[in-house]
Amino acid sequence: xxxxxxxxxxxxxxxxxxxxxxxxxxxxxxxxxxxxxxxxxxxxxxxxxxxxxxxxxxxxxxxxxxxxxxxxxxxxxxxxxxxxxxxxxxxxxxxxxxxxxx
Amino acid sequence: xxxxxxxxxxxxxxxxxxxxxxxxxxxxxxxxxxxxxxxxxxxxxxxxxxxxxxxxxxxxxxxxxxxxxxxxxxxxxxxxxxxxxxxxxxxxxxxxxxxxxxxxxxxxxxxxxxxxxxxxxxxxxxxxxxxxxxxxxxxxxxxxxxxxxxxxxxxxxxxxxxxxxxxxxxxxxxxxxxxxxxxxxxxxxxxxxxxxxxxxxxxxxxxxxxxxxxxxxxxxxxxxxxxxxxxxxxxxxxxxxxxxxxxxxxxxxxxxxxxxxxxxxxxxxxxxxxxxxxxxxxxxxxxxxxxxxxxxxxxxxxxxxxxxxxxxxxxxxxxxxxxxxxxxxxxxxxxxxxxxxxxxxxxxxxxxxxxxxxxxxxxxxxxxxxxxxxxxxxxxxxxxxxxxxxxxxxxxxxxxxxxxxxxxxxx
Ligand SMILES: Cc1cc2nc3c(=O)[nH]c(=O)nc-3n(C[C@H](O)[C@H](O)[C@H](O)COP(=O)(O)OP(=O)(O)OC[C@H]3O[C@@H](n4cnc5c(N)ncnc54)[C@H](O)[C@@H]3O)c2cc1C
Numbered sequence: 001x002x003x004x005x006x007x008x009x010x011x012x013x014x015x016x017x018x019x020x021x022x023x024x025x026x027x028x029x030x031x032x033x034x035x036x037x038x039x040x041x042x043x044x045x046x047x048x049x050x051x052x053x054x055x056x057x058x059x060x061x062x063x064x065x066x067x068x069x070x071x072x073x074x075x076x077x078x079x080x081x082x083x084x085x086x087x088x089x090x091x092x093x094x095x096x097x098x099x100x101x102x
Numbered sequence: 103x104x105x106x107x108x109x110x111x112x113x114x115x116x117x118x119x120x121x122x123x124x125x126x127x128x129x130x131x132x133x134x135x136x137x138x139x140x141x142x143x144x145x146x147x148x149x150x151x152x153x154x155x156x157x158x159x160x161x162x163x164x165x166x167x168x169x170x171x172x173x174x175x176x177x178x179x180x181x182x183x184x185x186x187x188x189x190x191x192x193x194x195x196x197x198x199x200x201x202x203x204x205x206x207x208x209x210x211x212x213x214x215x216x217x218x219x220x221x222x223x224x225x226x227x228x229x230x231x232x233x234x235x236x237x238x239x240x241x242x243x244x245x246x247x248x249x250x251x252x253x254x255x256x257x258x259x260x261x262x263x264x265x266x267x268x269x270x271x272x273x274x275x276x277x278x279x280x281x282x283x284x285x286x287x288x289x290x291x292x293x294x295x296x297x298x299x300x301x302x303x304x305x306x307x308x309x310x311x312x313x314x315x316x317x318x319x320x321x322x323x324x325x326x327x328x329x330x331x332x333x334x335x336x337x338x339x340x341x342x343x344x345x346x347x348x349x350x351x352x353x354x355x356x357x358x359x360x361x362x363x364x365x366x367x368x369x370x371x372x373x374x375x376x377x378x379x380x381x382x383x384x385x386x387x388x389x390x391x392x393x394x395x396x397x398x399x400x401x402x403x404x405x406x407x408x409x410x411x412x413x414x415x416x417x418x419x420x421x422x423x424x425x426x427x428x429x430x431x432x433x434x435x436x437x438x439x440x441x442x443x444x445x446x447x448x449x450x451x452x453x454x455x456x457x458x459x460x461x462x463x464x465x466x467x468x469x470x471x472x473x474x475x476x477x478x479x480x481x482x483x484x485x486x487x488x489x490x491x492x493x494x495x496x497x498x499x500x501x502x503x504x505x506x507x508x509x510x511x512x513x
Contacts (some may be wrong), residue, residue: 060397063294063324064258068368074324078338084296084322085338099300099397 005076006031024094032092055095111137114391114405115206120495121413123170138179148237153277182190183363185384209392213352214313218328261354262400269438275315276440290318294310301454353384371395377427398431407432410503432505444477451504461500463509
């Protein structure tokens with residue numbers, strides 16, 4: 001599937017997660033955040049950058065791992081990205097939704 | 103003489119002992135298996151114990167009776183693995199050298215990971231059914247309980263047999279109906295996932311069943327603590343769910359042995375190559391069953407499929423041949439849905455569970471992803487198959503170690 005985000009044509013899956021990270025930039029990130037009713041602060045960006053790096057290094061992401069990362073604790077992660085923080089944050093970061101195992 | 107050592111004589115370790123003793127024989131090979139316990143438990147039976155469907159004696163046998171005579175069984179706690187020296191240290195101070203090591207130490211619950219879970223209400227109103235003791239305590243509680251809110255809860259993924267908590271909710275619905283008290287019981291299913299299961303097609307089918315049985319579902323719940331005073335579970339977002347009985351599946355972890363040996367990830371699972379089952383770090387170490395970090399279900403059926411492939415790979419390894427990259431994550435699970443029915447799902451790393459027939463394409467007799475009585479008979483028969491075929495490493499007729507796509511409906 002394709003849709004227009006921040007004026008760009010972007011490939012997404014049926015849940016709205018980007019499927020090609022090379023299409024992501026900060027403008028796209030801001031637009032995706034706005035769709036989730038979030039305004040990104042420097043703290044949000046730190047977390048998003050961390051998630052992108054982990055993804056690049058092929059680390060399987062989980063709430064537990066984020067909580068132990070030293071970047072953000074779970075409480076703050078929830079405060080920054082309310083309700084389902086990992087799902088929202090990965091969507092904004094332009095990386096796949098973590099597969100929460102089988 | 104060379105030494106092959108198996109750590110853990112549960113489902114997977116026992117299968118490997120039974121497979122390998124035909125292949126690696128004296129005087130060339132000595133096989134040793136080590137476990138700290140006396141008893142082998144049929145863990146899937148823990149699901150039925152609380153509802154008085156099974157008795158303790160149905161699910162407990164000795165470890166000994168499943169270990170072949172030419173394999174040495176040591177009943178000791180394993181203190182440490184020293185992979186750089188190919189050595190095992192036991193709690194009694196003895197050391198054992200190995201040429202080839204198989205890690206099969208499984209996974210266990212760690213309720214201490216969540217604040218208040220193992221608090222003063224533990225086994226009073228907060229229960230697990232992933233241990234024998236927990237399951238028995240819950241049985242005794244349910245026998246005398248006269249209704250209220252029961253919350254069935256998963257702390258975090260991955261867990262052993264990820265469908266077991268759903269089955270618990272379904273069986274609870276049946277149990278209270280049979281006791282003519284269903285209208286006095288409110289059942290809520292709480293999960294850290296967005297829906298009832300991880301795979302879309304199965305989630306749809308399972309959520310439909312939850313609805314039909316009047317079981318509430320609360321998704322995306324990441325528990326922060328259990329409040330013992332007000333009897334609530336609270337998540338990081340501040341969401342609260344009250345309970346009279348909490349049936350939780352605590353965090354599952356590999357054995358602490360991995361932490362002591364520096365061989366595990368943050369949940370003490372051993373990093374393992376998902377197609378060969380060889381450890382990612384040490385060539386002469388192999389990992390099977392719940393102890394590994396491969397992205398497959400932690401289930402006895404998975405261990406069974408792994409055992410067939412691992413046996414071949416170990417024989418290849420000792421002959422210096424390249425390993426087969428064959429394991430595809432094949433899992434095959436019955437899901438009890440209550441009222442004498444069950445579903446069956448069959449899937450692997452890349453193919454989600456779908457509808458169809460099993461094991462014979464177009465015939466069955468089992469139906470995939472649909473409730474049937476035949477599937478329920480299959481689930482009950484699984485106990486017999488477990489004791490008499492799985493542990494002994496007997497190949498199950500018509501069911502291959504890698505998944506078959508025949509007879510299935512992929513859209
Ligand atoms: C409630 C429940 C329901 C389930 N239902 C199903 C089902 O329907 N179908 C299915 O296929 N699977 C089911 N399972 C999962 C199945 O039981 C497990 O996946 C399977 O038993 C895993 O085998 P294993 O050999 O890896 O671990 P285990 O069988 O747990 O064996 C590990 C062994 O290692 C020993 N050990 C660990 N550490 C040490 C140490 N340091 N020193 C000495 N010994 C040690 C332990 O004593 C134990 O005997 C269920 C599990 C549960 C809890």
